[in-house]
Amino acid sequence: MMKEKRDHELQTLKEIAELLNTGTDVDSLLINVLERLLHITELETGWIFLIDEDGNHELAAAVNLPRALARNNTARMCSGDCWCLNKYRNGHLSEATNIMGCKRIEKILAEKVEHTNGLTHHASVPLRAGNERFGILNVGTPEKTTFNDGELALLESVAFQIGTALKRIHLTRLEQEAALSAERNRLARDLHDSVNQLLFSLSLTARGGAEIAENTETKETFTYIQDLAQEALQEMRALIWQLKPHGLENGLISALTTYSEMIGIRIHATVRGLICLSEQMEAVLWRIGQEALANSKKHSGESDVYLVCEVDSERIFFQIRDEGTGFHYDQEASIPSLGLKSMKERAEQMHGSFQLKSSPGNGTEIIITLPLS
Template identity: 35%
Template sequence: MPEEKQSATEGLERRNHELSVLNATARELNRSVRLDEALEFTLSQVAELLELETGWIWLLDEPSGEPYLAATRNLPPGLASDPRRMDGSSYCYCLDTYRRGDLDGAANVNVLACSRLADLVGGTGGLRYHASIPLYAGPKKLGVMNLASPGWRSLSGEELRLLYTIGDLLAIAIERSRLFDRSAHLGMMEERNRLAREIHDTIAQTLSATVLQLESAEALLEEDPCSPRAREALGRALSLTRQNLQEARRSVQDLRAAPLEGRPLAQALRVLVDRWEEESGVAARLKTVNGASPLPPRVEVALYRICQEALSNVARHARADRATVRLTVTPERALLSVEDDGVGFDPCRIPEGHYGITGMRERAASVGGTLEIESASGRGTTVRAGVPLKEG
């Protein structure tokens, strides 16, 4: 019959299309070692295949197990304009269900009401429900992929199986990307230790020898006190050399045990802020959004050092009663701000010799970011650093 033949033809064409998308997804995920590329490509392929235009992916941070937003596609305005609604630490029914193990197995790719959209009056783009695809590497939980569309429809058994297969491919790509990042991190640690040994064997050794020579010269001058100016000059040289030796040793220690070693940026900032509060006597607090989200090592170090310098400036110059550090991470951007309620200053009239602000700008620029300073006399100061996390 013509209708049956047409239906069979359409079914075959749909099946061929699904297989072509699956093959393209497998090729791309097998090629890429960059996690952000793998996640975004998968969202785009699934959206094209099932006409589910909106999606996002949660991953669980390996050290802490905390969820963070790793990728998004066409978020509705109510979620896109307020990163706090997409913070992994806020309540989420699908994530909580997944972490309890209730989304286990191919039988479900479940359809759930979205708790993040439930209390929004506007800005939802008509979204209320999404499919949740669990991501596993064997028994290990990796995260959840959510897919949504305003005109929600039930997914067929074939579509559910296809989503689960894509979830398996994505899980493999996630694990491979993380293994690649770990190997790169080990290489960085080896290089840092090599530099530490090099500094110790060159600069520190040379300065130690210089100190010995100067101490000998000082001892000889004690026998001939006829040259007080030489004694004073040698004393100053000895003091400066000892300071330089101490600085070289501090640099070696920084290289061997960086403050971020083994901790994500949010945890390192927590330690920094707590220690700074104790040392400065100024009340301080840290606020994070998606703080568990891992960042490239160079970005983490740059933002940490910017925060360190900004807090140091608050302690030295601001005469503040309170300081607040904020870290907000989205799949597109990392934002750090340090705000105080101190005396403020004119950012356009920075005295010569104050290199801290220049150093912060250079650190932000070194990772493709920008640094802005907002301040006025009597109105406190806010330092904002923003770093893009996507190329181009």
């Protein structure tokens, strides 16, 4: 009997490890692992909180939550404190633990409005990889008020596997971002050393041709070629700057101001609140801002752009607008250009929102709101 139980535990760990070793998307990975864990252990309910360095929690996965907890898009799970979160934040949740009740569940039962399908207690296990912590795995089943040492040991092994997978995915993303940055730098360097220099040489040659040409028509042709070369050179320098922005180390607003000067527009910036953004968030807002400024330069017919950047304790509000020609845009229709779609995708990747406002003769306004937590 003991051998069969041990074999079952090893099979559980093997199946979950196979899932974790192949997954790259955190959301789907956690759901799949949680479903498999509950199926193998014959537990009914489970959920995973991911917790950042500031102690803010996010419900990353949930399976078979009682209706009272799942109602209103799991609103009860996404806000407020509970005993397992408090123990985690206080550093007292270092191993698999029996929680002698659940604060959220007890509150529901005290209200006597809804029931929890017999769920009253759950086990809590920290998600760890070495000394790094990522969140909590909670599991429970109706009428079960305690977990034995063997069950807790199995849950702790699974939680360690999950924590290791989360660490692996995080490191993989960092490597991908580093590789992308290196490729951008290489491309910027190659463009500067080849195409940029050729355009510069073409501009000088055309100017020389215009100076020595005796025929008016020939002189005008050389001048036209020089103007085209200068315009192309300016576009190329802007492209190189986009690939490898100089000045971002001095802050987002400084970088956008420098970029606007390079492409020939004036930016009027208003900043409210102390801006101290993560490197990833700063990079996202930089890419959105440069695309918005480039669009304004190309399409607005105006040389002034207005930027508002406002930060509070929960979110950053980022607005860029011009008072140019604008265009007809139906809020219910799809976004009309690849550049605008890219802005929306970048904002949503940071769990933020994208809003576009424009109408003929009334300019264009782009509003990005990103959560800081």
